[in-house]
Amino acid sequence: MKPAPFDYFAPTSLEEALEKLTDLGYSGKVLAGGQSLIPAMNFRMARPAALVDLNKVTELSYIKPTQDGGLAIGTMTRDSAIEDSEVVKRLFPIIAEVMPNIAHKQIRNRGTFGGAVAHADPAAQIPALSLLLDAKMKIQSKKGDRWVDAQDFFMGPFMTVLEPEDLLTEVLLPGLVPGTGTSYKQISRQRGGYAQAAAISKVVMDGIKVKDVRVVLFSVAETPVLTKEPVRVLVGQVPTTEAIEAVAEYVAQNECDPGTDIHGTAEYRRNLVRVLVRRSLTEAVERARK
Amino acid sequence: MADKMKVKITVNGTLYEREVEPRLLLSDFIRHDLGLTGTHVGCEHGLCGACTVLMNGEAVRSCILFTVMADGADIKTVESLGTMEKMHPIQEAFQEKHALQCGFCTPGFLMTTVEYLGKNPNPTAEEAREAIDGNFCRCTGYENIVEAVQLAAKKMAAHEQ
Amino acid sequence: MTESLISKSIKRNEDPRLLTGNSTFIDDIEFPGMLHVAIKRSDYAHGVIKSIDTSEAKKIPGVVAIYTAEDLGDYWKAGPLQVPPPTAIPGAIFHARPLECIAKNKIRFSGEPIAVVVAESRYIAEDALDYIYLDVEMLDYVGDLEKAVEPGSALVHEDLGSNLAADVVQEVGNYEKAAAEADVVIKKRIVTTHVAGGAIENRGFVAQWDDNMKILNCWATTQGPIPMRNSIARYLGLMENQIRMINPSIGGGFGPKIMSSQIDDVIIPWIAMKLKKPIKWFEDRRENFLGTTSERDQVHYAEIALKNDGTILGVKDVFYHNTGAYDPYGMTIPLNTQTHVISNYKVPNYYTEIKMVFTNQMVVTPVRGAGRSHGIFVMERLLDAAAKKLGMDPVELRRKNLLPPEAFPFKTGVTGQDFVENILDSGNYPMALEKTVQALEYDKFKKEIQPKLRAEGKHKGIGIIMFTEGTAVGPYEGAKVMVGVTGKVNVVCAYSNQGQGHYTTLAQICASQLGVKVTDINVVIGDTGQFQWGVGAFASRGITLVGTAVHQASLKVREKALELGSKLLNTPKEELELEDGCIRIADLPEKSISLGELAMKANPTRGTVEEGMEPGLEAAAYYGPPHGATGFGCLGMIIDVDAETCKPKIERLVLTDDCGTPINPMIVDGQLHGGLQMGIGESFYEKLVYDEYGQMVTASYMDYLFPQASDMPAKMEIKHSVTPSPLNPLGVKGIGEAGAICVPACFMQALEDALYENDLDIVESSLNPSMLFHYVQKAKSA
Structure with a gap:
């Protein structure tokens, strides 16, 4: 299983990278960590004519705290750097909780945060995290810079708003409100494998009532899904077991569209959504209360 | 065919300057261009972990990296560990615990363990199991490998004292 | 007394070279101009x-x-x-x-x-x-x-x-009559899954034609170097000794690497001769999934007839066996299935029929377990259904029907894969059952622990099943033992090693006769330039057949050494011993000759010799059993199921196994561990799937789930009993497949017990959480 030939460019600066992407247009493809792209190329399912390798663009690798208590993450920051980062653990414990579920260490040592966002695999954790955390995507090209909200970034499976000459250079995560509770639940066939369904929840409490809630699903639709029912039903309410169960049921039936594959039927995966939304919301509420 | 590119890669302490096709996988470069055949290839899509090597001290799968991506990097393979006469404590532990049978996947496990124990010198059985979860073995059922990782940790701690 | 090294857990001779990257595997072989x-x-x-x-x-x-x-x-x-x-x-x-x-x-x-x-x-x-x-x-x-x-x-x-490849009926007694007389008859349709061998190293072949010497050098990952060499000789019109076939280190076999008449051995040597260039082919993972061989795929229509007290009166099993597009491996697999269905229990009436079927799928040949696991699965599933129907405890039902120790050797009346009547050589099944039952505290779990857990809404189930492992079939293997002039010993055979530890176990057998260190014995396996006779690695036969041949050859060499030593030391043989690499007078250990010196003397270079003298401290021996041996055991598991997600976790696993005399208990346990992993893989992870057009949709590790460390229980608790085989002097039976045979039957029993409210009737050897979920849904709506 050897990849087909391609032209290769290894710019050492962002400027050079943007230039190259503009030159290459549709024939160019960004190579970040390569942990999804290269396997696909080895199977010859992906055959880019040219690769623009960002691994030497060191300026794109950083984790910077922002003034609002958030983080700016450079697109080439390795997954393992995020996983091991103390500041990430402190500001976004949910990210630290999710990261070990992404493949295995050897992959996380090479895979990048921005690469995963731009790859937009509907079964991947990082796009869903970016949606949960209301990330802002910094997109740069020779034509100029622009910011796109995570909600508007993902167009479909492996499809985003990025144009061939564009580069996602930074993911900006706004700070969490103090007292935010978060929780991640996934079911995969095996540790490190693709989730058959997953739910990530974020809850802010106001006394015994929910002040704010956000639940994102992934692996059960063409893009990660920011659900609506939890906000509609739970905000301003006491999150009772029954209320959470009802929300989970509604979300499973109405806010996802899982398919059937060799590992599970749509019905089973809907069942998982129900269970995981309930478990993740319940835990996020508990954590928010602490 | 794409033009060949010049790369400088340090492998097990030796700097190699070579011209390679951009598509040459790092696993093939190590094995066939450099003749370091201790690194093995089992799936070429990044799942089995047999090809695991250290790149700048971190365990990576060499079958899903292009050689050109390792330009300037420091690579360590199984050949960097002990010799047959004087094995590395991790290798000794694998022998003592019967943590290998056919031995094909073993170099990948060893390199994964090198990185892991460097950062986690005293793992529980559960942690050791998690550490090797990204390496496939068909022969051992993993149990003896888990024990070997723990034994290796003890041996390495003793070495340092 | 020469110290016996049999049944000692000795560190492996082959490990240092494997651990340091110094082994040569097929893809490591390079030649200029290749x-x-x-x-x-x-x-x-x-x-x-x-x-x-x-x-x-x-x-x-x-x-x-x-x-x-x-x-x-x-x-x-x-x-x-x-x-x-x-x-x-x-x-x-x-x-x-x-x-x-x-x-x-x-x-x-x-x-x-x-x-x-x-x-x-x-x-x-x-x-x-x-x-x-x-x-x-x-x-x-x-x-x-x-x-x-x-x-x-x-x-x-x-x-x-027609697509019917074969139809084989075997009957013992009269099942129809038994069924007519039975109180209860249970019928089930049972499906066994389709799995890959999954060695981490794929197959490979290197051929180099020496046009001057007219020698074809071949390196292959084959489990059967001699048959493959002979097949190449026949294809190319060469003499056997014009082909030197070498097994390099092999990265796991598990069955599919036994195959020949493929591109590897038919076309690659032909190309090498035609182009006069060294040629290499190393299969990749995708090809391995698509084009190598695989196994297990059967559909059984099985029934069991019993009395109300649980006594088995008879079993009937008509099954379809997928052979894929061709049937090069004859009927080894389904014949194993036929013998294994009834290998644990008293079954006076048995009707079994194989309908082997051609399909447009990859060829089916043995994968570790090779038909045996299917037979065990069918019988144990029938017994579980019978226990439910009769309201009997499943362990009690088994206890009641097990073959008793005094029944052995037991003639089953069914012809096995070696084309002779299947005879169970020795066994003590009740002992294996009770060991596992006690280790798991079965009664306590059922009567005290489980009711409490169930009251708390938890779903923890227990399973206990019996199995056998038909091993060590003929026809024969051979080996040659030779003491070198350094005093070190060569053991050579044309078997094949894929990780089983023969470099150590065969050395242990030889060392036990010659009084040398295990590390001073160099075992060569699968080099036709060094040994010309043998069959191959399959059916857990290596240590039994090659091991016995090594034992016998070592005895001959020992005898030769004693004879020569007796002359040189002027001492009767009976007063000599072989110890520490020397032959010496037992009572006067300082009077000794090293084995190296003795080897020199055994090969005189001037003077005359006695008539009939054979030079060298060397001997070959060949061994073939009259029929295969049978290992056996009992597997128990406790599985905790998350009833909402249908994800199971194996909380405990206890395996009692009896493989006769273990040569190296550490290696025996290793074989069991690996087999259990494949069994767990079959039960809940691995599955080859074809779509409606015959495209395999699982041709990568992304889709074909290989069992990982975290899929295994925290501890595999292995117990042993030792019932020597009467068929060979060492009493060994073989151990390669036991672990892979026993898991699915036990796993499904435990799952049914865990999800007890739903009265599940699992009829497949492989599930996933979604399938289990649908079993529950179906049971709920029934």
Whole structure:
């Protein structure tokens, strides 16, 4: 299983990278960590004519705290750097909780945060995290810079708003409100494998009532899904077991569209959504209360 | 065919300057261009972990990296560990615990363990199991490998004292 | 007294070289000017080849040659069969359709080779694959075992007029009569899954033709070097000793590497001779999934007849066995199934029928377990259903029907894979059962722990099943033992090692006779230049057959050493001992001769010798048993199921196994561990799946789930009993497949027990959480 030939460019600066992407247009493809792209190329399912390798663009690798208590993450920051980062653990414990579920260490040592966002695999954790955390995507090209909200970034499976000459250079995560509770639940066939369904929840409490809630699903639709029912039903309410169960049921039936594959039927995966939304919301509420 | 590119890669302490096709996988470069055949290839899509090597001290799968991506990097393979006469404590532990049978996947496990124990010198059985979860073995059922990782940790701690 | 090293857990001789990257595996072999092969495989499952256009591909720089079946001319031929037909069984019908190394005229499975590219590098060879165009007239895909033999099905081999490859009936007693007299008859349709061998190293072959010496040097990952060499000799018209076949280190076998008459051994040597260049082919993972062999796929219509007190009166099992597109391996697998169904219990009446079926799928040949696990699965599932129906405890039902220790040797009346009556050589089944029952505290779990857990809403189930492992079948193996002038010892055989530890266990057997260190014994396995006779690694036969041959050859060498030593030391043999690499007078240990010196003396270079003298401290021996041996055991598990997600976790696993005398208990446990992993893989992770057009949808590790460390229980608790085999002097039986045989039956029993509210009736050897979820849903709505 050897990849087909391609032209290769290894710019050492962002400027050079943007230039190259503009030159290459549709024939160019960004190579970040390569942990999804290269396997696909080895199977010859992906055959880019040219690769623009960002691994030497060191300026794109950083984790910077922002003034609002958030983080700016450079697109080439390795997954393992995020996983091991103390500041990430402190500001976004949910990210630290999710990261070990992404493949295995050897992959996380090479895979990048921005690469995963731009790859937009509907079964991947990082796009869903970016949606949960209301990330802002910094997109740069020779034509100029622009910011796109995570909600508007993902167009479909492996499809985003990025144009061939564009580069996602930074993911900006706004700070969490103090007292935010978060929780991640996934079911995969095996540790490190693709989730058959997953739910990530974020809850802010106001006394015994929910002040704010956000639940994102992934692996059960063409893009990660920011659900609506939890906000509609739970905000301003006491999150009772029954209320959470009802929300989970509604979300499973109405806010996802899982398919059937060799590992599970749509019905089973809907069942998982129900269970995981309930478990993740319940835990996020508990954590928010602490 | 794409033009060949010049790369400088340090492998097990030796700097190699070579011209390679951009598509040459790092696993093939190590094995066939450099003749370091201790690194093995089992799936070429990044799942089995047999090809695991250290790149700048971190365990990576060499079958899903292009050689050109390792330009300037420091690579360590199984050949960097002990010799047959004087094995590395991790290798000794694998022998003592019967943590290998056919031995094909073993170099990948060893390199994964090198990185892991460097950062986690005293793992529980559960942690050791998690550490090797990204390496496939068909022969051992993993149990003896888990024990070997723990034994290796003890041996390495003793070495340092 | 020479110290016996039998049953000692000795560190392995082969480990230092494997651990330091100093072993040579097939893809490590490089020669100057070597050319590389890639294989074009059909994307279609079934069709008539109209044309194969290689002209574009040949133009790619670096492509040296491309061959299709047409280019092979008269050299192309099918086969031969690797295992003969079961003519020993009266009335057996078998249609031989041996393997075609490369498709000619017709494509019979997706992944079947249609062209071979030779190029300067593997990269270029794969580039060429993209430019080979295949024009095919599509035919309907045959994939369903039962529909395949219905009238009107498309035909895999048109000339046969049916897809029925074989039909074999065996009967002991009279099942119909037993069923008529029974209180209870239970019928079930049971399906066993389709799994890959999954060695981490794929297959490979290197050939180098020495045109001056007229010697063909071959390196292959084969489990059977001698049969493969002989097959190559026959194809190429060479003498056997013109071919030197060497097994390099092999990265796991598990069955599929036994196969020959494929591209590897038929075409690669031919190309090497034709181009006079060294040629290498190293299979990749995708090819391994698509084109190597696989196993397990059966559909059983099984029934059991019992009395109300649980006594088994009879078993009937009519089953469809998928052989894939060809049947090169005869009926080894389904015959194993037939013998294993009734191998633990008193079954006075047994009717069993194999309907072997051709399909448009990859060829089916043994994978670790090889038909045995299916037989065990069927019987244990029947017993579980019977226990429920009769309201009996499943362990009690088994206890009641187990063959008693005094029944052995037990003639089953059924012919096995070695074409003689299956005789269970020795056993103590109740002991194995009770050991596992006690270790798991079965009664306490059932009566105290489980009711409490259930009251708390938890779903923890227990399973306990019996199994046997038919091992060590003939025909024979051989070995040669030779003491060298350094005093170190060579043991050579033409077996094949894929990690079983023979470099150590065979040395232990030899050392126990010659009084040398295990580390001073150099074991050579699978080099036809050093030993010419043997069959191959399958059916857990290595340590029994080769081990016995080594034992006997070592005894001969010992005797030779004693004779010579007696003369040189002027002492009767009885007063000598072999110890510490010397022969010495037991009461006067300072009077000794080293074995090295003795080896020199055994090969005089001047003077005269006595008539009949054979030089060297060397002897060969051959051993073949009258029939196979039978290992056995009892597996128990406790499984905790998350009832909402249907994700199971194996909380405890206790295996009691009896493989006769263990040569190296550490290695025995290792074999069990690995087998259990494959069994767990089969039960809940691994599955080869074809779509409705015959395309395999699991041709990568992304889709074919390989069991990982975290899928295994925290501890595999292994217990042993030792019931020596009476068939060989060491009392060994073999251990390679036990672990893989026993898991699915136990796993399903435990799952049913865990999800007790739903009264599940699991009839498949492989599940996933979604399938389990649907079992529950179906039971709830019933």
